[in-house]
Amino acid sequence: MSSLPAAKPWPCVLGTPRLILRPAASADVSEFTRLWTDADVRRFLGGPVAEEQLATYQLHFAGRPNLFTVVTRKETIAVGSVSIDPRSRFDGRREVSYSFLPEHWGQGYAREAVTAAVSWAFDQVPSDDSSVIAVTQEANTRSRRLLESIGMRRINSFVEWDAPQTMYSVQPQDLRTDV
Numbered sequence: 001m002s003s004l005p006a007a008k009p010w011p012c013v014l015g016t017p018r019l020i021l022r023p024a025a026s027a028d029v030s031e032f033t034r035l036w037t038d039a040d041v042r043r044f045l046g047g048p049v050a051e052e053q054l055a056t057y058q059l060h061f062a063g064r065p066n067l068f069t070v071v072t073r074k075e076t077i078a079v080g081s082v083s084i085d086p087r088s089r090f091d092g093r094r095e096v097s098y099s100f101l102p103e104h105w106g107q108g109y110a111r112e113a114v115t116a117a118v119s120w121a122f123d124q125v126p127s128d129d130s131s132v133i134a135v136t137q138e139a140n141t142r143s144r145r146l147l148e149s150i151g152m153r154r155i156n157s158f159v160e161w162d163a164p165q166t167m168y169s170v171q172p173q174d175l176r177t178d179v
Helices: 026-037 051-060 109-124 141-149
Strands: 019-023 067-072 078-085 094-100 132-137 153-160 163-170
Touching: 019 109, 026 051, 026 067, 026 078, 067 109, 078 109, 094 109, 109 132, 109 141, 132 141, 141 163
Parallel strands: 094 132
Antiparallel strands: 019 067, 067 078, 078 094, 132 163, 153 163
16 A cells, blocks of 8 residues: 555545445444444453443444445455544544454554545544544553554553553654555
């Protein structure tokens, strides 16, 4: 993915050599339900979504702005999701979030998809701040390695939900798009 195609405003479809990032749709409900309920996926995200909240999640994810379903080009199967929050709770900065199904971990899909989404956000998601941030639990070494591999740098740490958290940031010129 040495060069990314020109960014288009939301809703849009992003492509990488192996993946398609498309707007989340109601047809993706089973994959998203797994992302919300799988104990491994949710290990560093506060645990699985409670059963009583699941129906609300299922009703409101499809069509949400800046929420991509990540699909493989070859098999056209959903492997995860990436979202860009244009005004996060952290000083209103753009924030990238992601989750992937465990059977697709370790294949570089998350790195490829997060890079594409962050690159798109720089061009298409307005912000008063030039950076994109990400927050992960300090204990989540896989996520931290991913963020560092795309050029993000640790800028803060704090305790939230009874666990140490690490905040990362990347500027447009520091994003590594050579995945």
